[in-house]
Amino acid sequence: MNANLDSLKPGTVLNNDEVCKYFKCSPQGGMRRSLTTNTLVIICNHVKSIYEDKWIGNELHYTGMGQTGDQSLSSQNKTLAESNENGVKVHLFEVFTDTEYLYQGLIKLNGSPYQNQQLDKDQNTRKVWVFPLILLSDRSNNVVSKDTFEKIHLEKIKKAKKKSVASLLTEANLIPKEKVGYRNTQTKAYIRSAVVSELAKRLAKGVCQLCEKPAPFFDQKNQPYLETHHIEWLSQGGPDTKENTVALCPNCHKKMHIVNCSKDRKKLSQKVLTLLKDIG
Numbered sequence: 647m648n649a650n651l652d653s654l655k656p657g658t659v660l661n662n663d664e665v666c667k668y669f670k671c672s673p674q675g676g677m678r679r680s681l682t683t684n685t686l687v688i689i690c691n692h693v694k695s696i697y698e699d700k701w702i703g704n705e706l707h708y709t710g711m712g713q714t715g716d717q718s719l720s721s722q723n724k725t726l727a728e729s730n731e732n733g734v735k736v737h738l739f740e741v742f743t744d745t746e747y748l749y750q751g752l753i754k755l756n757g758s759p760y761q762n763q764q765l766d767k768d769q770n771t772r773k774v775w776v777f778p779l780i781l782l783s784d785r786s787n788n789v790v791s792k793d794t795f796e797k798i799h800l801e802k803i804k805k806a807k808k809k810s811v812a813s814l815l816t817e818a819n820l821i822p823k824e825k826v827g828y829r830n831t832q833t834k835a836y837i838r839s840a841v842v843s844e845l846a847k848r849l850a851k852g853v854c855q856l857c858e859k860p861a862p863f864f865d866q867k868n869q870p871y872l873e874t875h876h877i878e879w880l881s882q883g884g885p886d887t888k889e890n891t892v893a894l895c896p897n898c899h900k901k902m903h904i905v906n907c908s909k910d911r912k913k914l915s916q917k918v919l920t921l922l923k924d925i926g
Contacts, residue, residue: 651683656751656783665739665747677711677722679734686725686734688753688779691741692798696767697774698820700827701837705756706738710775713767717774719759726777730755738781742794751783763820769813771820795837802840811925814845818888827886836880842891843874849921850893855914857898873899877914892918 654668662673669687671678676695678687688708690699697709710723719727729736738750757778766772806814818841827837852861852870861870872893878884892914894902902910 651685654749656749658749660739660747660749661745662747669737675711675722677726679722679725684734686722686729686736687739688726688736689739689741689747693741693744693801696765698764702827704780706753706779708777708779709762709764710759710777712774714770714772715766716772719775723759723775726755727759727775736779738779740790742790742798751781753779753781756780762822765817765820769816771816799838799840803844806840806844809841809844811845811848814841814848815888815925817841818845821887823885823887836886838874838880839886842886842888845888846874846891846918847872847893849918849925854895854898855892855917856894856902856910859895862895862897871896875899875902875914877911877918888922889915889918 651668660668665671665678665687666673669678669680669685670682671680671685671687676689676691676697678689679685680687690706690708692699696713699709700707710717710719710726711721712718712723717723725732725734726736736753736755738753739747740750741747755777759775759777761773762776763771764774809817818839821839821842850872852872853859854861854872861872863871865871873896875892875894876884876886877890877892880886884890
């Protein structure tokens with residue numbers, strides 16, 4: 647393979663060895679600095695990652711390096727923070743399928759890094775650095791199918807189902823209320839939190855939070871079937887938070903999307919706040 651950076655085009659899928667050959671970088675980590683090619687490779691892994699990276703439209707809010715404890719602006723985090731001045735070219739890959747690295751192109755810092763709270767690999771709350779990044783290449787190359795995001799969301803739901811209510815609540819508390827993730831696919835796709843969704847279902851205990859009747863049937867896992875709903879819709883600026891998310895039977899879910907009356911919204915808001923208060 648002719649590992650020439652000039653020949654690498656957005657949309658190209660590489661394996662890990664090929665990424666290393668192109669950029670002369672380490673085979674490990676989400677931020678890979680190469681002195682040989684004067685590049686920094688950023689890998690946003692949607693399959694296997696403890697980090698809460700989030701697209702907000704065309705801007706990627708990328709979590710810095712460091713898996714345990716508070717992160718600092720040192721090492722590759724410092725390189726990325728200074729990348730608009732230090733001459734290092736930053737390249738973005740995304741992983742939607744294990745071992746497949748989708749090249750998205752050159753990317754640059756689009757504002758000052760800021761601090762946020764996330765869980766580390768030991769499930770301890772810590773401070774992280776988040777970098778707002780935008781692509782320099784044609785953004786049409788960045789379009790990913792809505793089905794791809796649905797697939798990733800379902801995988802995250804599976805992981806969330808294995809967690810305790812206490813663990814779900816801890817993670818849900820760390821989700822920023824003011825920044826709902828969404829991405830421009832063929833149509834606009836909101837990136838919902840699997841943790842918030844699973845917590846809402848867990849708190850409902852198989853009972854629709856609007857009609858207050860048991861779920862109409864059980865799914866293939868023998869779990870009561872309820873659907874999550876945002877009281878204030880994401881498309882109208884509502885947050886993807888535990889306070890704004892409820893579990894409804896399919897009939898009531900459809901009703902809320904067709905009628906969406908203020909009386910029902912008020913009832914759901916009071917219901918979810920009571921449930922959250924009950925668990926502390």
